[in-house]
Amino acid sequence: MKNSNSNLVDLGGYRQEKLKENGKELRVFLKVKSRLGYCPCCNKKTRTVYEFKFRDIRHSFWFDRPSILVVKQRRFKCNHCKKRFWERLPGIAQYSRRTETFRKQIAKRALEGHDNKLVAKDFRVGQSTVLRDIKHHSKLELKKKQDKYFPVVLGIDEHHFTKKKGFATTFCDLKRRKIYDVRLGRYESSLGNFLANVRGKERTKIVVMDLSSSYRDLIQKYIPWAKIVTDRFHVVRLTIQKFVEVWKYLDPSGRGKRGLVSLFRRHHSKLTEIQELKFRKYLKSKPGLESLYDFKNEIHDFLRQKNLTRKKMKHQIKRLGHIIEDLKASKFNPMITLAKTFESWQEEILRMLRFSRSNGITEGFHTKMEKISRIAYGFGSPSRKGTN
Ligand SMILES: [Zn+2]
Secondary structure (H helix, E strand, C coil): CCCECCCCCCCCCEEEEEEEECCCCEEEEEEECCCCEECCCCCCEECCEEEEEEEEEEEEEECCEEEEEEEEEEEEECCCCCCEEECCCCCCCCCCCECHHHHHHHHHHHHCCCCHHHHHHHHCCCHHHHHHHHHHHHHHHHHHHHHHHCCCEEEEEEEEEECCCEEEEEEEECCCCEEEEEEECCCHHHHHHHHHHCCCHHHCCEEEECCCHHHHHHHHHHCCCCEEEECHHHHHHHHHHHHHHHHHHHCCCHHHCHHHHHHHHCCHHHCCHHHHHHHHHHHHCCCCHHHHHHHHHHHHHHHCCCCCCHHHHHHHHHHHHHHHHHHHHCCCHHHHHHHHHHHHCHHHHHHHCCCCCCCHHHHHHHHHHHHHHHHHCCCCCHHHCCCC
């Protein structure tokens, strides 16, 4: 049997005080090196030790003998808030009577394909302990992975999930072009806990989202250091939608013609000369239409800008201000609504012009993801209904 560990106490943060051995086991007496305790309530340092106890902690084998760490654990008193608390021991999970190193050894051996019964016997623990260690170890590994990959540039988007379950929110890694996670719900009640505890979020720098104030509130609360950027696709889509509503009002019949709608929606640079000529002719046939179209183009041009330098931004701030003013002056309700949205999202829209990244990737993933998330949450794919 090779359960030995030549490096006797390979745990950092301790000072070895004494060593006792007998034929059966090895006892190593340890003290935590640091003289400080950190209050779990107010996070203040303290040196005041209120009491202490010795705890027996099982550690890796020393050749064929089990080793026991006798750790002196202190209970500190916080001088600030008067709270008394037991210190956390390095390399030992709270309430655990075995070191993390030891538990990892057991889990690894079992995961290598050895029979759990034999592993339990070898390490002199119960079989249920082996199972618990496998679970514990896998959880840690998963956390490590998530730590590593929590997006630096995060894209957030909602999509309709099922009638019963309602909406789901997609968290997307826009740098790696991968889905990070899909979670049910779109409000704090369902996402708050996840965002509060997700590991690795301190690395997140940019969050791209549609014009949803509930997502904005969530990010400002849980990842307040991240810079929020609006998603170009959504902003352009909303703008066009509002302009089409006004168009409908100005010419109820014209809006019904499919060809015209498509020409109206497209960016003007994407029309052929003949298309533009024909379209202009139509626009001139009704009062107000041509200026409506030109105004749409003005905003469309503004929103399409990418990678602007800081220097160029000064002018853009003014430009957005004028757009908002003009929208308000139009007296059309859809435009006033749009003006209010732009006003509330000024900062995030302007920031968008500095970037080239778009949340579009999240959009494209939706069909694929809907499948994945249905499976993940135990729903059958709706397309398979009836065929089974
Ligand atoms: Zn305290």
